[in-house]
Amino acid sequence: MASDDGMEGPTRPAFVPALTTIESTEACGQSIDASADEREAHETNGGGVGCAQKIDLVVELRNSIGLVTRKAYKSSQALFLLHLYDRNHPSLLSSFREAITALLNGPRAHRGVTRSALISTLLPGFSQGEPIEPLDWSLVDEMAILDPVHALKMDGGKLSDSRLSKYRSALSLLFKDFQQEQRWAELMPTIGKVLLGWSRANARKRKEEGMEVESGKAPLPFKLYVSICKDVAMQDVDGPFAWCYAALMWNLVCRSDNVAYLNIGHVRVEDDHLLIFFAQSKTDQEGKLAKHGRAVYANPLNPWICPWTSLGVFLMTVTHFDLSPESSSTPPLFHGSLGETARRFRNCLMRSVERLKDEVEACGLRADSIGSHSFRKGAATYLSSGGTACPSTSAISLRAGWTQPGVEGTYRQFDSAGDHHVGRTACGLPMHTEELALLPPTFIKASDEEGEFIRSCVVECMDIAKINFAVAQRCLATVIFHLETLKTHLPATHKLWTTPLMVDNNRCRKLKTFIYCGYEYGEGAKEHDLRVTGVPPHCTLLHEMQQVRNDLDKVIPHIKDQMDRLPGVIEQALDDAVQQGRIEGQPVTTANLEACMARVLKDSGIGDLIHQQQTAGIGNEDGDQHEETLRDYGLLSFKPLPCDFRVPNMSLRKAWHHWTLGDSTTGGRPWRVIQPNEVREQKNRERLKRYRKLMLAMQTEVPLGEWKNWATFEEYEAMFDSIQHHFRFDSSSSLKRRHGELSWDTILRLKYKIQRSA
Secondary structure: OEEOOOOEOOOOOOOOOOOOOHHHHHHHOOOOOOOHHHHHHHHHHHHHHHHHHHHHHHHHHHOOOOHHHHHHHHHHHHHHHHHHHHOOOOOEEHHHHHHHHHHHOOHHHHOOOOHHHHHHOOOOOOOOOOOOOOEOHHHOOHHHHHHHHHHHHHOOOOOOHHHHHHHHHHHHHHHHHOOOHHHHHHHHHHHHHHHHHHHHHHHHHHHHHOOOOOOOOOOOOHHHHHHHHHHHHOOOOOHHHHHHHHHHHHHHOOOHHHHHOOEHHHEEEEOOEEEEOOOOEOOEOOOOOOOOOEEEOOOOOOHHHOHHHHHHHHHHHOOOOOOOOOOOOOOEOOOOOHHHHHHHHHHHHHHHHHHOHHHHHHOOOOHHHOOOHHHHHHHHHHHHHOOOOOOOHHHHHHHHOOOOOOOHHHHOOOOHHHHHHHHHHHOOOOOOOHHHHOOOOEEOOOOHHHHHHHHHHHHHHOOOOOOOHHHHHHHHHHHHHOHHHHHHHOOOOOHHHHOHHHHOHHHHHHHHOOEEOOOOOOHHHHHOOOOOOOOOHHHHHHHHHHHHHHHHHHHHHHHHHHHHHHHHHHHHHHHHHHHHOEEOOEEOOHHHHHHHHHHHHHHOOHHHHHHHHHOOOOOOOOOOOOOOOHHHHOOOOOOOOOOOOOOOOOEHHHHHHHHHHOOHHHOOOOHHHOOHHHOOOHHHHHHHHHHHHHHHHHHHHOOOOOOOOOOOHHHHHHHHHHHHHHHOOOOOOOOOOOHHHOEHHHHHHHHHHHHHHO
16 A cells, blocks of 8 residues: 555554454454465455454454444544645555545535544545545654644634643544554654643643633533423423423432433432432443442422422423334433434523523623533532531542552442432431431322322323332322422423323312422331431431421420519419518528429429539539539529638538538528539638538438428428438547547548448
8 A cells, every 4th residue: 555655554454443352363364464465365265264363353353442432533533634635644654545535526425514524434444435544643642642743723713721632632532443552652752742742832822811711611500400400391382391300410410411312221229319320431342330320319398309290390391202012121311312312402401491591690600601411510529528427538539430559449339328328418418417318209009099199190290100109109109299380380282281181170189289398206106117218327317306306396385484483473473471580481591482482493494404504514522412402593693702712621510501501701592502613722622522522421311201402490490300310420539529529531431440340
């Protein structure tokens, strides 16, 4: 094969795939570099069977590069080859030049097909039959590769970093298709440095000239996503399609082509969510991760961003599927080819963005910065930084199909719990509230008759011959649950209202009575064993806090009622005391008056609540019962203890008087209500603790029913006389004293000594 300058071209086959192995060539009985004549002779001598196997292998090896990848790179490859053609570059082989000329002068060119699209039909993966070898690869140098991009730059074309990276990857694939990896490796060091320099020049230009920092499509803010879903949902022509497409793309955090390729058979129900499977994706070309379904949850709070509602409306309004009833396969969810479906959604999106122009500008975006990929970017941004209780980064990466760096990709594998959390957050449920744990609207049937009625409604509005019945039933339940909102906002010409079931108000109302939507701990959920998945632990804590709040809401009115009646009760008690000259049979003293009022407050139930609030989480060091006074209710204030307060040495009887009635140093405050933490010095605090232990021991000896928190001096004296015999101990001191002269501290030591000896 000769080139344009008369040099001989390569003598190897016109197309030899890059992944052809030694074993496959040996099976044909020839080497990789065998000429066409040698192959023909080999076939004549009986090697046809092996070569037929090789031809099949070539076809299979071409499939190692996905069609989507080739489509993404074909424009860059066509740009490179067109540039060489226009400049009559010597590396372009004459056969390929003639093929280009024929296409550019053919009927398709006269019908307006672009030059780039025409040349792409000659590329591997798009050509009819064996691709024509385009170049003499030995004549392709760095300038031949860089010049097309430089010319585009000189013409004012936008060279973003992503476009440069795409151009390099596209040419790498072109070299690989024609088994020229070694030649590409020789050229790559210089090309890589030049492209890196151009990227840095772009960054400097953005800095110096104030150009936009971001390249590509902008991530879609959650607020704008909600508005777009609501806007497209209300369109009566392509509304159901665009609504379902947008909601699925956001919730699956996937590329547009993944949604366009969705198959109805790849959607099923599991627990409280739908599972959607991708048979193949850009980062999973071999389908190794196809077994891991992505969990998609319903949003009972907002129908416009609920993927179940949008899917249900679409399935109820779709009028065609691509398979006959006899087919054993399941049809694609969306009708049409990949390009047609993606382009159809893109057109719907652009019209919606134009209608929401003011809202788009309010978000700081331009209309042309929003595209299909904005949903994937926006969903990933919302999941990772849309709140302070976001799912884990690894779960988000696995959901989005991103390759994790280093050992993370090895050790952080897919698991359903993390994906459930991602799916529940992506559907738009509030991630910081208890509502994140809501169950989806679900039909609950109490009898076979009700189940048959539900089934008949599902069969009437959806084609369950091709749609999984469980999926159809869940989607219908969600649509019925949101029906009032849909009726309020969707136009009368919307496709949904052409469904007989939707205009039958009686059946719709009956269906709604069978729907349960609430929490896992609700009666309906417990009765029918409805389980929630993907709920983080803070939702449980929020639920318990809400329960406490609800209980308080019930108690507070009762407390308010008691407080309203309290002044009258106290006033009546005081009037009776003044008239009778006695209070509860006791002389009218300050202590007795305080005791009476404290009892009234305690009997009202307010005392218990105040005490629980004031002592919550605080242990009682001595284990004694706290004496309630008016000070516990904020009605009197204690006189502060002196800085040098110390329990002095005194007789047991006098110590008892201070314990029950107090003295002037504490403002008449009984010492039994003094707590150790009120004493400043450590030594005095420890002494108070010993004093309290002895006094509490004496108080427990008072016969049951005789102890009073507030009593007269005479009553406390009688109590002491009845219990003092329990605390008579002989002193071992050489100076014998009468028992009444022993100090309380000495009696406490003697008590401990006797207990140890026992």
